[in-house]
Amino acid sequence: MKSDYSIRREYNYTVGITDQKGASIYFRDITGKDLEFLERILQEDKEISVDDVIELLQKLCVSDIKIKRITPRVIKDLFKIVSKEILCNFMPKVKFLEVCYFLQNNSFVALDFFESQPMTKVMAMIQIHQSEIEKINKSRSQS
Numbered sequence: 229m230k231s232d233y234s235i236r237r238e239y240n241y242t243v244g245i246t247d248q249k250g251a252s253i254y255f256r257d258i259t260g261k262d263l264e265f266l267e268r269i270l271q272e273d274k275e276i277s278v279d280d281v282i283e284l285l286q287k288l289c290v291s292d293i294k295i296k297r298i299t300p301r302v303i304k305d306l307f308k309i310v311s312k313e314i315l316c317n318f319m320p321k322v323k324f325l326e327v328c329y330f331l332q333n334n335s336f337v338a339l340d341f342f343e344s345q346p347m348t349k350v351m352a353m354i355q356i357h358q359s360e361i362e363k364i365n366k367s368r369s370q371s
Contacts, residue, residue: 235309241346242290243313245306255288255310260328260343260350263288270318281307288314315342318345324350331357 236244241257258266265287269280278300285306286295295303319327328342329335331353342350 232305233309235313237313241348243310244308247302253289253291253293253306255285255306255354256290257314257348258288258318259346259348260321260324263319266315266318267320270315278303285310310353314347317351319347329353 231356232248234246236246238244238254242254243257244252245340246252269276269284281303282295285303286336288310295306298306324342325336325339327350328339331342333340
């Protein structure tokens with residue numbers, strides 16, 4: 229089955245979604261500043277409404293498009309893609325703050341910097357940090 233869309237992750241932390249007719253729409257990566265908003269929308273015990281989906285897509289959209297003017301089927305498709313490509317890096321704000329604290333050697337000195345970074349970049353920093361901690365622990369255990 230052929231996909232109705234092609235998806236491209238761009239160099240500037242955006243995801244481009246292009247339909248079969250060649251129309252494209254771009255969504256930005258989430259940042260730490262988005263987490264409280266996302267926690268409200270993505271609550272585990274809450275059904276996500278169509279209005280919530282539209283608000284979320286509009287917030288992340290960097291194209292000059294009014295999401296609410298798109299057909300419901302396409303909105304659903306876009307939300308599925310954005311969920312898979314962007315929202316996959318969502319974490320609760322408290323977890324994000326904990327990560328920032330550890331990445332900054334038990335400090336919040338550069339919290340504004342971390343909150344403005346694309347979550348894809350933060351996730352890469354977390355992986356690198358964890359890898360380095362594992363190397364240190366391994367070398368200590370071998371000594």
